[in-house]
Amino acid sequence: MRLVLLGPPGAGKGTQAQRLVDRHNIVQLSTGDMLRAAVQAGTPIGLQAKAVMESGGLVSDEIVIGIIADRIAEPDAKNGFILDGFPRTVAQAEALDRLLEEKGLELDAVVELVVDQDKLVNRILNRAAEAQAKGEAVRKDDDPEVFKTRLEAYNRDTSIVAPYYHKKGQLQRIDGMKPIHEVSSSLDEVLGK
Numbered sequence: 001m002r003l004v005l006l007g008p009p010g011a012g013k014g015t016q017a018q019r020l021v022d023r024h025n026i027v028q029l030s031t032g033d034m035l036r037a038a039v040q041a042g043t044p045i046g047l048q049a050k051a052v053m054e055s056g057g058l059v060s061d062e063i064v065i066g067i068i069a070d071r072i073a074e075p076d077a078k079n080g081f082i083l084d085g086f087p088r089t090v091a092q093a094e095a096l097d098r099l100l101e102e103k104g105l106e107l108d109a110v111v112e113l114v115v116d117q118d119k120l121v122n123r124i125l126n127r128a129a130e131a132q133a134k135g136e137a138v139r140k141d142d143d144p145e146v147f148k149t150r151l152e153a154y155n156r157d158t159s160i161v162a163p164y165y166h167k168k169g170q171l172q173r174i175d176g177m178k179p180i181h182e183v184s185s186s187l188d189e190v191l192g193k
């Protein structure tokens with residue numbers, strides 16, 4: 001199964017992707033996780049991405065498209081994948097279409113988690129508090145001010161990605177404000193269709 005999960009930061013894409021990974025034996029390809037790993041490792045890409053990520057902006061299309069092209073070609077992605085946090089611009093969505101076409105592959109589903117943006121800042125504060133309670137690192141960009149910039153980037157550049165898939169007849173939308181297990185059930189329903 002090849003799936004794209006769309007929705008603003010804090011919509012629950014990572015949480016839902018993880019549940020699908022466990023159930024469907026596919027890999028989660030999160031460009032955010034890959035970029036954070038690159039920053040941590042101090043690679044050339046990480047060095048370029050660090051300041052942009054910390055400010056809540058978007059890393060260049062060229063960098064993330066390159067990362068995804070390489071990652072999709074890895075053997076463990078053969079069985080299927082969930083794209084989480086990619087595509088974030090129409091240029092990225094078009095590049096993904098080309099990449100898949102070259103490989104003779106298609107997306108099985110594009111699902112948007114629809115959320116109330118006014119409630120997201122609270123969600124993100126909870127995420128930071130939970131991480132802290134578990135002794136895990138708190139993401140620097142989960143700071144409320146940076147989070148607002150991330151939401152702005154979403155509304156400016158990424159909110160047009162869902163309509164892009166809608167026009168192609170590929171978009172399915174589900175309510176992302178419900179409790180986690182209910183969102184999971186809605187996703188299963190959509191994917192089972």
Ligand code: AMP
Binds near residue numbers: 033086150
């Ligand atoms: P995320 O973990 O998906 O919230 O991503 C964290 C940060 O990584 C974002 O705020 C961006 O700075 C960067 N990022 C992740 N995915 C992308 C993407 N597809 N395009 C551009 N920047 C990205």
